Amino acid sequence: MELTVRGIRDTDVDAIVAFTQETWADREVGDHIPRVLEDWIDTEGDTQKTFVLDAGDDIAGLCQGVLLSDHETWAQGMRVNPAFRGNGVSRTLTNALFDWAAAQGATVARNMVYSWNIGGLGQSRATGFSPATEFRWAKxxxxxxxxxxxxxxxxxxxxxxxxxxxxxxxxxxxxxxxxxxxxxxxxxxxxxxxxxxxxxxxxxxxxxxxxxxxxxxxxxxxxxxxxxxxxxxxxxxxxxxxxxxxxxxxxxxxxxxxxxxxxxxxxxxxxxxxxxxxxxxxxxxxxxxxxxxxxxxxxxxx
CATH class of the missing domain: 3.40.630.30 (Gcn5-related N-acetyltransferase (GNAT))
Known part of the structure; x- marks a missing residue:
């Protein structure tokens, strides 16, 4: 199976929405990706890059990097198409994001994961992230x-x-x-x-x-x-x-x-x-x- 990392395109929207609509179907929280995807495409530029893993007739996964300062990058939206799990999708995309961020001068990349998202935590650790901190919301x-x-x-x-x-x-x-x-x-x-x-x-x-x-x-x-x-x-x-x-x-x-x-x-x-x-x-x-x-x-x- 040939998988190619590239930047996101307008034509990718339907395929991505299809596998992100029920990311956490067992939780009372919806995935924001379908709501923000078109905005992400419209705002692509020097300080923001959205990567997809092209599988030819489908999209195997996506993630986005955003430069928050001259040395800080935020990594978000890491999603893997269930049909392509086990093919190193998250590692391939994360490496692409890290290389892009480093080329822009960033020295650190951070992300945020819900504490209950055990799969996401394991994925983050496996792709090179280490624990930094934790917080809650006062309301x-x-x-x-x-x-x-x-x-x-x-x-x-x-x-x-x-x-x-x-x-x-x-x-x-x-x-x-x-x-x-x-x-x-x-x-x-x-x-x-x-x-x-x-x-x-x-x-x-x-x-x-x-x-x-x-x-x-x-x-x-x-x-x-x-x-x-x-x-x-x-x-x-x-x-x-x-x-x-x-x-x-x-x-x-x-x-x-x-x-x-x-x-x-x-x-x-x-x-x-x-x-x-x-x-x-x-x-x-x-x-x-x-x-x-x-x-x-x-x-x-x-």
Missing amino acids: PEPDADAQPDLTVEADPAAAWSYWNRSEARTHLVGLGLDLTESWAVSELTLEKLRTLASDDAVFAVKEEGTRAMAYRNRTFEHTTDEGETRSYAEYGVGAWEDAQAARSLFAALSRDAARQGADNARVLIPETVRHVSDVATARVPVSSEPDFVLEADLTTRR
């Missing part, structure tokens, strides 16, 4: 009347200083949600926080010093498979010193989400016993399962 209810007990300011320097010394940064290896690519994480920088502060999207909780921080990375709308559209305010990371600081931080984010007109809010938090239990103490809902981030060193490919 504060938007509330325009929420009142933090502590002072909250849009101070990027204070937020950055706290982030650098926080337990959250250590656990998350310096990563927060990316500002441009949805569902991707990249290294949080002071420059990013300064950019966000101009839109009042940075939150530094203070009392005799800075005790918590967060940033809003985007607002968006999501339409469910049932046709219901919901709006979201998404916060790229939450870090805090103790339960009191957590309560004030989440009150500030609840208020901000309401001001953004959001129906829902979600905050990336470290997957540690302290952080998850602090969220519970603040009476903020939290996702039932974590997500895993893995990474691969690309320096040997440059």
